[in-house]
Amino acid sequence: MPKPILTHSYCADFYADHGYQFLKTLSQTHTIPDNLVIFSVMHSYEGSLPYINVLAELADKLVFIPKDATLGATPGLLTTISTIPHCHVVSTQNNKAYLRNPAHCEAMIRQYIDVETPFLILDHGGYFSYAISHICETFQEQCIGITELTANGLQKYLDKPLSKPLVSVSHLSIKMPADFEASECIVHYSDQILREEFGLKINNSGFLKTGVIGAGNLGRGVIKHLKAKGITNIHVADFDPRKLTQFPRDGIKACSINHLVEHCNMLFCCTGNQSITPEMIDNLSQPMFISTVTSADDELHLPDLLANDVLTEVHSNALTKEYKNKQGHSVYLLAGGESANTPFKTGMGDPTLYLFEAAHMLAGLKLLDNPHQFKRGIQALSEKDEMMIAEQWLKHFYHYA
Structure with missing residues (x-):
């Protein structure tokens, strides 16, 4: 397997590799279906590269949807992300406003799947919330479920009828x-x-x-x-x-x-x-x-x-x-x-970002491994899973015993 692309311009390889190894180890504990496509909404931070690499190694295709806030601030980073194997950066027109239209959202998904492809949505900020009822109904056999990272994103899903499980990590203590x-x-x-x-x-x-x-x-x-x-x-x-x-x-x-x-x-x-x-x-x-x-x-x-x-x-x-x-x-x-730190090179300040990335990823892994353990609609990642992430993070970064 080729060496992952963990840095773009300024971050220490050591630090990025440390985060990559933490997320990679966590990801190897679950079964992944064949031909999986992951649609992931994420900030275009250099600090996101370890997480993007791990997701791209899990999926047959990782479809990277850059958040509007950091899209303009780091145009060169998208070129780097597009060189990661199995990673596809969507056209910049597929932003939050574009995905609010159910027909547009469906068309974007169809670009990356065929009639039998299973897919998972890792949302950040409710980008898919406006179209999610249509997506769940249209892709009833293919859409495995949704995870949402943030509280304001979860708020946008609250009044939507969901025929698939949505696992939220927005209110976990490790965030x-x-x-x-x-x-x-x-x-x-x-x-x-x-x-x-x-x-x-x-x-x-x-x-x-x-x-x-x-x-x-x-x-x-x-x-x-x-x-x-x-x-x-x-x-x-x-x-x-x-x-x-x-x-x-x-x-x-x-x-x-x-x-x-x-x-x-x-x-x-x-x-x-x-x-x-x-x-x-x-x-x-x-x-x-x-x-x-x-x-x-x-x-x-x-x-x-x-x-x-x-x-x-x-x-x-x-x-x-x-x-x-x-x-x-x-x-x-x-x-x-936009959030006042987005024009600057942020996201690598300390390893706390890997806590919420690990939770977001684990929620998706649990859906893939056994979707029947979840009911339709919104639910939180379990306290047991949250404690496991915290323990593994402390061991990996701080030699916790």
Whole structure:
């Protein structure tokens, strides 16, 4: 077997190989059907290469669907990914918006299968959610099941009738370390973009008042890293008031989303589910800086805001997009509205990313090995499987005994 392609430009071979060996060892414990096709939605990070290689070795074809957020930031990486044996990079037109159309989604799948090909969908962010009922019905004998990596992606599947099992790994405890790692990157790179584009420091309280919408893993992580930068006057809001009860004792202002948007001008949107409404945009009385942990599509429903003239784009570059509301107040989307770490070379910071990749892969392997152990509809990976992944990860990277 040829040596796997684990690096593109800058990552250490040692580190990438260490992650590859961990995922490879885990993958060898399950039976894989012949002629399997895996459709995998994934970020175009260099740090994803070990995982992509392992999936490509499992499948007869791995169909790689790059997420919109990192598609433009790393065009050369797609060329590298396309050279991995058995890996097929889809046309860049097959993005999230394209796959929302069931007919388009079906046509994309048919490009890579024949009438007897079994296939598995490893989703990330609900790319297949809009068409999934049609796909399950159309490919009843071939579609083995779906796995979903993220909480905001799972949210998009909740109201869809599913005739196949969907195994979610979005709320596993072993995802928490990677979520906190991501939140550190998002705070760091938001600060870097503010410095580069506006000459502002994120902890300059004379100019910026900071608010965090969403008190899940990522929101709490953002707050932790904001505090580490010396920011003390932080507002936090969430749709679920129960999640806010932990903050007042730490000197953090718990408030409604409306109050937060009214009083803060540096927002971290951490819900993945329209944290800011068109009415809030209309009522802005000052310029606003926004950093998201998912995308402006998820957090603001940006295409609708533009289509309905709630916002008008006036300027953009590699790091920032500026829009104006009807009153002429600017809305600055850091990283163009994508997660603030996506314009940079991230994904190899530490081995926590292999925890959630292992869970995502294992959910698919369990479906392939014995799909009858799962019922139709949404379910979580078992606690036993999660503990096994944690133990193997600790042994592999930290000599846990």
